[in-house]
Amino acid sequence: MSHTTDTAGAGAGPMLAADGTPLKRSLNRALRRQKLRALMLIAPLLLFVLLTFIAPIADMLFRSVENQIVSDTLPETVETLSDWDHTTQAPPSETVYEALYFDMFVAAEAKEHTRLGGRLNYEMSGLSSLIRSSGRSLDDLGDDYLDALEAIDPAWGEGAFWFELMSGEGEAAEEVITARRRAVAQMTGDRLGGDTGFAPSAEIAALLPRTTRAYSDFAVFTALVDGDVVAEEDPWESVYVGLALDLQQADVSGYAGPGGDALRAAQADLDSLPLMPLSQFFDEEVDADWNDPEVWAVIQTYSPRYTTGYFLNAVDLQLTPDGVATRPERESIYIMLFKRTLFMSLTITLSCILLGYPVAWLLANLPSSKANLLMILVLLPFWTSLLVRTSAWKVMLQQQGVINDVLVWLGLVADNDRLVMINNQFGTIVAMTHILLPFMILPLYSVMQGIPPSYLRAAKSLGATNWTAFWRVYFPQSVPGIGAGSILVFILAIGYYITPEIVGGTTGTFISNRIAYHISSSLNWGLAAALGAILLAVVLLLYWAYDRIVGIDNVKLG
Amino acid sequence: MAETSDSGAFVAFERVQKSYDGETLVVKDLNLTMPKGEFLTMLGPSGSGKTTCLMMLAGFETATYGEIKLAGQPINNIPPHKRGIGMVFQNYALFPHMTVAENLSFPLEVRKMSKSAREAKIKRALGMVQMGAFAGRRPAQLSGGQQQRIALARALVFEPELVLMDEPLGALDKQLREHMQFEITRLAHDLGITTVYVTHDQTEALTMSDRVAVFNDGRIQQLAPPDQLYEEPENSFVAQFIGENNTLEGVIKSISGNTCEVQLDGGEVISARPVNVTEVGQRTRVSIRPERVEMDKSRLQEGAHTLKAEVLEFVYMGDIFRTRLRVAGNTDFVMKTRNAPDQVRLQKGQQIEIGWLPDDCRALDA
Numbered sequence A: 001m002s003h004t005t006d007t008a009g010a011g012a013g014p015m016l017a018a019d020g021t022p023l024k025r026s027l028n029r030a031l032r033r034q035k036l037r038a039l040m041l042i043a044p045l046l047l048f049v050l051l052t053f054i055a056p057i058a059d060m061l062f063r064s065v066e067n068q069i070v071s072d073t074l075p076e077t078v079e080t081l082s083d084w085d086h087t088t089q090a091p092p093s094e095t096v097y098e099a100l101y102f103d104m105f106v107a108a109e110a111k112e113h114t115r116l117g118g119r120l121n122y123e124m125s126g127l128s129s130l131i132r133s134s135g136r137s138l139d140d141l142g143d144d145y146l147d148a149l150e151a152i153d154p155a156w157g158e159g160a161f162w163f164e165l166m167s168g169e170g171e172a173a174e175e176v177i178t179a180r181r182r183a184v185a186q187m188t189g190d191r192l193g194g195d196t197g198f199a200p201s202a203e204i205a206a207l208l209p210r211t212t213r214a215y216s217d218f219a220v221f222t223a224l225v226d227g228d229v230v231a232e233e234d235p236w237e238s239v240y241v242g243l244a245l246d247l248q249q250a251d252v253s254g255y256a257g258p259g260g261d262a263l264r265a266a267q268a269d270l271d272s273l274p275l276m277p278l279s280q281f282f283d284e285e286v287d288a289d290w291n292d293p294e295v296w297a298v299i300q301t302y303s304p305r306y307t308t309g310y311f312l313n314a315v316d317l318q319l320t321p322d323g324v325a326t327r328p329e330r331e332s333i334y335i336m337l338f339k340r341t342l343f344m345s346l347t348i349t350l351s352c353i354l355l356g357y358p359v360a361w362l363l364a365n366l367p368s369s370k371a372n373l374l375m376i377l378v379l380l381p382f383w384t385s386l387l388v389r390t391s392a393w394k395v396m397l398q399q400q401g402v403i404n405d406v407l408v409w410l411g412l413v414a415d416n417d418r419l420v421m422i423n424n425q426f427g428t429i430v431a432m433t434h435i436l437l438p439f440m441i442l443p444l445y446s447v448m449q450g451i452p453p454s455y456l457r458a459a460k461s462l463g464a465t466n467w468t469a470f471w472r473v474y475f476p477q478s479v480p481g482i483g484a485g486s487i488l489v490f491i492l493a494i495g496y497y498i499t500p501e502i503v504g505g506t507t508g509t510f511i512s513n514r515i516a517y518h519i520s521s522s523l524n525w526g527l528a529a530a531l532g533a534i535l536l537a538v539v540l541l542l543y544w545a546y547d548r549i550v551g552i553d554n555v556k557l558g
Numbered sequence B: 001m002a003e004t005s006d007s008g009a010f011v012a013f014e015r016v017q018k019s020y021d022g023e024t025l026v027v028k029d030l031n032l033t034m035p036k037g038e039f040l041t042m043l044g045p046s047g048s049g050k051t052t053c054l055m056m057l058a059g060f061e062t063a064t065y066g067e068i069k070l071a072g073q074p075i076n077n078i079p080p081h082k083r084g085i086g087m088v089f090q091n092y093a094l095f096p097h098m099t100v101a102e103n104l105s106f107p108l109e110v111r112k113m114s115k116s117a118r119e120a121k122i123k124r125a126l127g128m129v130q131m132g133a134f135a136g137r138r139p140a141q142l143s144g145g146q147q148q149r150i151a152l153a154r155a156l157v158f159e160p161e162l163v164l165m166d167e168p169l170g171a172l173d174k175q176l177r178e179h180m181q182f183e184i185t186r187l188a189h190d191l192g193i194t195t196v197y198v199t200h201d202q203t204e205a206l207t208m209s210d211r212v213a214v215f216n217d218g219r220i221q222q223l224a225p226p227d228q229l230y231e232e233p234e235n236s237f238v239a240q241f242i243g244e245n246n247t248l249e250g251v252i253k254s255i256s257g258n259t260c261e262v263q264l265d266g267g268e269v270i271s272a273r274p275v276n277v278t279e280v281g282q283r284t285r286v287s288i289r290p291e292r293v294e295m296d297k298s299r300l301q302e303g304a305h306t307l308k309a310e311v312l313e314f315v316y317m318g319d320i321f322r323t324r325l326r327v328a329g330n331t332d333f334v335m336k337t338r339n340a341p342d343q344v345r346l347q348k349g350q351q352i353e354i355g356w357l358p359d360d361c362r363a364l365d366a
C-alpha cells in the first residue's frame, strides 16, 4: 500500500469553471446571493445589537474624551483666553473678563453654568460653587447701570424703546442673530428652531457690538426659549453693561437711526453711571477667586473640545497647565483599584477552577439520575435572586454569623476574637466565587461530557496509573473547558458590581463600584467612561494574550 | 461446554459470572482457556456479553463471581494498569491532543523507558504497521484505517503478551477491513502474541482465528476452530449464526449410533446425524448447508433419501447459482450450485429432486 498523497492539479494555474471564468470568481458569485439573503435574515437582529449594544459602548468611549461643555458654555471666554500665558501668574486681561461676563450671563439664564461648574469642579474643587454664585451676582452691575440710564432718559427702561433702537434702520445684520442662535443652541443642546422676530441693523451692530450681542442673546432667549415677543420684554441686565461698554468707545454723534438722541444723551452723561472695569467687578463684587490665575489656568487647560483629562484621572494622573502630573498620594486610588480588581478576579477565577473542576467531573461521570440531581444543585443559585444570595453570605460570614458561631462553639476561635470575614476582600472572594461557580462548571461539564471514558481506559490499559491517566490524558482534553470557564468567570468578575458593593466593605470593592459611584453619585460620567474604557481595554488585552498563549480555538462552550 | 482448567493455559476464565444491575446475568458461567500465542475470536450477536468479557479481562469490570487467571495468576485484584494487556478499542481511543509518536510513546513513558529506547521502539512499531511517515501527525489528521493501524501499533509497542481487540475494524470499509484482517493476523502470528478478538462479523471470525467462541445470551455456545464450527455446529444457534443454513423441523423417529431417522413435519422421512438429540420422539431441527444440497442423484449414496422440491427463484451470482426452493413446506430452502460447464440452469416452477449425504445433515436441538 502506498501512502503518498498527491496534490491534485498542482502547478496547473488557477482552476477554471465550465464557462472559462476562474473558478474562484464564479464560486464567489454563486455564494454572494446566499450571503445577501443570509444577511437580510439577520439584519433586524444586527440592527438591534448595533443600536442596543454597540451604540452605548461607542457613546461611552466618546464620553471619555469629550469636553465640549467648556467651549460651548463659555465660547468667547475660551477664545480670548487662548492668548493668555498662565506662567505669568497674573490674571488675564480685561477682554477676557468682558467675554466671561457676557458668556456667563447667557449661561446663567440658560442654567447651564451649574453644569459647567460641575464639570470644572472635577479638576479643581471649589469651581462649582464659584461659578454657581457668580451666576447670581451678574445682574447687580446691569441694575446699577439701568438706574443711572433711566435717570438720564426713562426710555432706557422700556422694552419697546430698546427693540426699536436695536432694530434700527436700513440693512439688517441677520448673521449676528443667526450666530447667537447657534451659540445658544450649542450651549443648551436644544435645536431652537423658529423665528426670533428680531434682527439688529447692520449700523447698530457695528456701532454697539457688545450691546448687540447681549441684546441678540436676549432676543433669542425670549423668542425661542420663553416663547415671548421680544419687543414687549425688558432687556437683560447684560444689555446695559454692554451699552455702558460700547458708549465708552463708540462715536454715536453721527447716528441718525431711532434712539440716536437717547444714545448721545447717555454718552454725554456717561460719568453718572457707576462705571467699573469688569475685571474689578468680578474681583470685588462677584468673587475674589476670579482674580486667581489658577482658576483661569484650569479653564484654559480644559477649554479644548476633546481632552485626555478623564483618562489621565483614571490612572491617577492629572492634566495641569504645565502638562501631565501625578495626583497627590491621597487622591490616587484608581491604579490601586485596577490592581485589586485584577487580583481579586484572578483569585476568584482560580477558586472557581479548583471548586468547579471536581463538580463538573462528577456531573460528567455520575449515572444520569444522580447527575441530574447534582445539576439542579449547581443551577439552584441561578433561581434565586443575586441579592438574596449575597445577603445570605452576609448572614453566614458576619462576626455574629453562623460560621463564627460554629467556630466559637467548637472552641477554635475565642468569643471576643471572632474572625472578620465580611466587608473585606475575603468576603467578596467567597461570595463571588459562589455566585460565578456555575459559569465555570457548565462549560467544563459540557467539555468533559465530550471526553469518552475509553480514553481513560486506554491510558490505563497502556500502563498508566489513575493519576497519570488523568493528568496526561483527561486533563489536557478538559483544558478547553477550563479556558472557556475562566474567560467567562474572569470577564464577569472584573465588571462585577452588586456583590462587592454589598459585602466588599472598603477593602473589597472593585473598580466597577467606583464607576458606579461616578455614574450615579458624583455624576462625573466622563471619568466613569474613561474607567470603563480602560477596563474594556484590559479585558480585550487579556483576551488577546489568552488567544496568543492558549489559542481561542481551544475554547469550547459545548 | 466446560474445559478443564489446565495449568498450562495462558488465559483462563473459570466459572465467571457478571451482572451489572444485580438482577440479570450478562455473562453466565463462562469457562474458557487459551494457550499462549492463540488467536481467539469472540463472536456473537449484539448484547451477548463479548465486550463485558473483554473488559473483565482488561480489568475495567470486575467479575461478579468466578476467577480470571493470566499465566496462572488470578488477576481479579490487579488494577488494569498493572496487567500489561494491550488493548485496541472500538473507536481506537487515540489521544487527540498527542501526535502519533506521542501516543505510542505514552505506554513507554509510563514504564519509565529511556528516550533512545522509546524512539527505537516507536520506530519499529510504526514500521510494523507501515505508518512510519505519520509520526508527527495528530489522530484527527489520519484516515480511519490509518488511525486503526496506529491504535494497533500503540497496543503492541510495549510488547504485551496478551492483546485484546474490541471490534477494531467495525468502522472500516470492506476492502480496508479485509486488508487489516490480514495485517492483524500476520502481526499476531509473527510476534507470537496471544490475542482475544471481538467481532460480530462471522467472516472476520472465520478467516482470522485459531479458534472461535460463539457467544449468545451470556454463554459460549461453541468453542472450536473455524472449519469445525462451520461444518459441525453443535447446536442450532451456532448452525444458524455461522454461515447460511437450511433448517427443516421434525421429530426423531429412531436413533442408532451415528444416524437417526427424522420424520419431517410434512411427513417425509430423512436420515441425519444426531448431534445434540438423544431421545426418540424429541423435536429436532435438521440443518443442511446450501452448498451440500445435491440435485444430481449420481453424486448421492445408494438408498439416500431424496425430497421433492419446487424452484421458486434462481439467481445467477457468477461463481455460483443460488436457487431458492420449496422443500417440505419450507420456502426458504437454499441450494448453491457451482457454475460448472455441465450445470443445468433451473427454471422457476420446475420440479426437481434433491438429496444430501447423511453426514452433512445434522439433527440439532429444536
Ligand SMILES: Nc1ncnc2c1ncn2[C@@H]1O[C@H](COP(=O)(O)OP(=O)(O)OP(=O)(O)O)[C@@H](O)[C@H]1O
Binding pocket: B020, B021, B026, B044, B045, B046, B047, B048, B049, B050, B051, B052, B053, B200
Ligand atoms: N455498564 C453497563 N451497565 C449496565 N448494563 C450493561 C453495561 N454494559 C453492558 N451492559 C449490558 O450487558 C449486556 C452485554 O453487553 P456487552 O457490551 O458485553 O455486549 P456485546 O456482546 O459487546 O455487544 P456488541 O456486539 O453490541 O458490542 C447488554 O445487554 C448490555 O445492555
Ligand SMILES: [Mg+2]
Binding pocket: B050, B051, B052, B166
Ligand atoms: Mg461490544
